[in-house]
Amino acid sequence: MPSDTRPASLNAATPAAVLPGPHRRSTSAVHRPRVALAGLSLALLASGACAFTATLSPAAPLTVYLQVGVGSFTNDYIYGGQPENNATVNTVSVALAATAVGNGTAQTMTTNSTASMSYWDGFAYCNLPNQLYIGGFYRTTGGKATTAQVTAQVPAALTDSAGHSLPFSTISWSSSGNLDTGAEPFPAGTFAAGGAQSVGSMASNTWNESCWTFAYANKTVPAAGTFTGVVLYTLSAP
Amino acid sequence: MSRSGRMRLAGGIALIAWLVLPGAVPARTVVIDDAGTSVLEPLVALRWKNAAPARGAHNDQMVGFMTVRLRLNVAPWMHRTARIYLSLPQQPPGPMQVSWTAQQHLAQGEMQSGNRVLVYVGPIMGPILEDTVRFRLTIEGRWVQHAFPVSMQFEMDEA
Numbered sequence: 001m002p003s004d005t006r007p008a009s010l011n012a013a014t015p016a017a018v019l020p021g022p023h024r025r026s027t028s029a030v031h032r033p034r035v036a037l038a039g040l041s042l043a044l045l046a047s048g049a050c051a052f053t054a055t056l057s058p059a060a061p062l063t064v065y066l067q068v069g070v071g072s073f074t075n076d077y078i079y080g081g082q083p084e085n086n087a088t089v090n091t092v093s094v095a096l097a098a099t100a101v102g103n104g105t106a107q108t109m110t111t112n113s114t115a116s117m118s119y120w121d122g123f124a125y126c127n128l129p130n131q132l133y134i135g136g137f138y139r140t141t142g143g144k145a146t147t148a149q150v151t152a153q154v155p156a157a158l159t160d161s162a163g164h165s166l167p168f169s170t171i172s173w174s175s176s177g178n179l180d181t182g183a184e185p186f187p188a189g190t191f192a193a194g195g196a197q198s199v200g201s202m203a204s205n206t207w208n209e210s211c212w213t214f215a216y217a218n219k220t221v222p223a224a225g226t227f228t229g230v231v232l233y234t235l236s237a238p
Numbered sequence: 239m240s241r242s243g244r245m246r247l248a249g250g251i252a253l254i255a256w257l258v259l260p261g262a263v264p265a266r267t268v269v270i271d272d273a274g275t276s277v278l279e280p281l282v283a284l285r286w287k288n289a290a291p292a293r294g295a296h297n298d299q300m301v302g303f304m305t306v307r308l309r310l311n312v313a314p315w316m317h318r319t320a321r322i323y324l325s326l327p328q329q330p331p332g333p334m335q336v337s338w339t340a341q342q343h344l345a346q347g348e349m350q351s352g353n354r355v356l357v358y359v360g361p362i363m364g365p366i367l368e369d370t371v372r373f374r375l376t377i378e379g380r381w382v383q384h385a386f387p388v389s390m391q392f393e394m395d396e397a
Contacts, residue, residue, distance in 0.1 A: 059283035
């Protein structure tokens with residue numbers, strides 16, 4: 001419904017003269033002379049433009065942000081923060097005592113990540129050093145809700161300098177978050193050795209985050225050594 | 239005349255007075271010729287109002303800014319007191335909010351599409367009313383699929 005709104009700076013104008021509706025037309029016989037004059041006026045104006053038009057175009061409508069471990073925002077999002085690139089690669093690790101190797105008791109891993117707070121509001125969402133923050137968002141235009149996928153590219157094994165290996169499938173993770181509710185966007189799982197696996201998804205135009213706690217299964221007795229491997233996480237938006 | 243007849247007569251006079259007095263000079267709206275008006279940005283970039291969305295909820299407003307060098311032909315209303323409105327008609331792709339500031343004559347304001355706002359009340363002293371207006375347009379991203387035009391117009395209410 002069209003309506004008139006008077007600017008505050010013009011309050012001194014006579015409000016009684018403001019009649020609502022942008023398309024008022026007088027058609028009664030009593031006012032015929034006035035209508036005729038108005039018609040002449042409109043005819044004169046018809047030679048000019050009577051509206052201005054601008055074209056609006058979405059700039060960078062598709063925006064994605066994924067943070068695994070530490071990330072960068074100029075400030076918390078709710079205070080106007082903007083996401084930034086961060087090339088840090090964090091680690092999760094565990095050192096086993098010789099007496100514990102292969103005893104079947106899963107060993108919780110810890111991270112060197114310093115990211116405990118959510119960049120959404122600064123809330124301490126994850127507990128260090130046991131939990132690794134993973135979160136992000138996927139911005140897109142249009143009325144159709146869509147989903148972005150987060151995948152992990154997993155090597156077949158962790159290896160040491162002597163060429164020994166441990167299957168990546170010996171590492172799993174649980175998922176939670178302080179004061180979280182509902183299902184985790186990045187749920188618990190186990191690495192699928194030697195391939196790409198889905199580790200979560202993001203509904204369009206929502207903020208998604210979880211805290212992962214990794215564990216080594218510790219069911220075998222490998223050669224002594226330091227075993228390492230790198231998992232690459234990728235956010236893919238349609 | 240019976241009492242009921244006097245009441246009917248009084249009622250009739252009251253009704254006539256109500257009809258005639260305010261309606262004697264109804265306002266009429268004329269779209270103002272804005273030939274010569276130019277939009278400085280031929281393509282207005284719409285960006286996310288907030289870089290990141292809300293946690294677990296949709297929050298997808300997009301915002302664009304444009305500057306318009308306004309040139310209104312107000313010659314037909316010279317030496318009269320004018321009431322000029324800015325009108326943003328309902329138009330695709332969906333509901334829009336607009337706010338603006340002006341450098342010279344027009345009052346700042348804001349409105350939703352499908353409305354109009356009084357931006358000038360005063361005498362018309364010259365044939366052309368010029369101003370530079372900075373607009374801020376906001377629309378929800380779910381309405382935005384591609385580039386789209388948005389039109390506004392200035393209207394004069396004639397008494």
